[in-house]
């Protein structure tokens with residue numbers, strides 16, 4: 350039986366509650382003889398600050414570097430609103446992203462048929478939706494220098510952000526998108542604004558070249574990022590994989606997210622460069638939602654985003670594709686059976702808690718694997 354090292358960083362608020370449901374699954378795969386996950390647990394965010402005075406300790410970072418994959422819950426909460434800026438809970442996540450070199454952020458938007466009515470769009474537009482946004486995560490306008498606000502001689506202020514991309518940064522994110530598409534419906538839509546931005550011109554050129562040289566079997570289309578936003582709410586099912594830069598990806602992935610209903614449903618993966626010697630990538634999997642202090646400790650949180658993040662780890666870090674498919678099917682079946690946490694329950698229906706959903710997913714896996 351294959352064995353993998355998994356670092357669990359449950360974090361704050363509802364993080365530990367939703368992570369507990371993933372731990373049930375980890376046990377299930379071991380008992381079934383499918384894969385042994387050697388898990389270690391550590392602190393991140395406010396809980397790490399309370400214990401060590403910083404949002405992630407060096408020891409936890411070393412564990413993250415050594416792990417085959419990191420599963421991250423959520424960080425933050427009112428208790429830590431006043432801690433020094435460099436030690437705020439999010440600093441733990443940013444350090445992980447930076448030091449693990451996680452340049453590719455994958456956010457699927459899947460609309461389960463049972464939840465199509467929870468979307469703000471019409472059922473026929475979103476039912477069966479399954480797209481993925483690949484966002485460049487470590488470059489672009491959020492990091493480019495100069496980045497400053499200066500006071501001019503006339504007393505006015507001038508703010509500058511710099512959008513900056515190099516060939517290498519575009520090539521590696523394009524490859525992630527093309528590789529993904531090959532395992533899906535074989536289509537990549539590359540979104541930029543080449544009509545008004547030099548980075549868009551280069552982005553378009555490099556994606557086109559990588560496509561021609563290495564991925565000519567994949568369908569490629571170029572779309573202006575503003576049009577992509579419009580198309581996402583007009584006819585989202587036309588897409589398969591959308592690849593885009595950090596800024597546009599931030600916005601387009603939030604648009605795509607809301608097509609599916611609730612924050613409690615959305616998983617994500619952040620991947621680093623492939624190690625040429627081992628073929629492995631550093632990877633961190635996390636739900637898109639935060640620590641939800643308003644419901645923390647009450648057993649009400651929806652664990653599906655966290656469970657879906659684990660399914661992504663099965664698929665992208667461990668190559669357990671059939672197992673990932675089965676876990677996603679189990680989630681869909683649980684939803685189809687009518688079980689819902691409060692965030693996705695229709696008004697007037699009875700909602701269940703975090704544990705009931707986790708238990709139901711395990712029971713459904715038992716049924717599917719029988």
Ligand code: NAD
Pocket residue numbers: 363422423424425426427442612613614635637638639640641642643644649650651652654690692
């Ligand atoms: P949030 O995602 O924590 O919550 C927004 C709303 O969605 C809340 O009403 C919450 O109850 C609900 N919600 C979120 N996840 C849910 C789930 N799994 N099940 C049911 N309901 C869910 O965002 P926020 O309220 O803006 O932020 C709360 C804290 O989380 C802040 O400290 C913020 O900085 C932090 N945060 C952390 C991350 C992260 O760890 N990656 C991301 C976003 C926000």
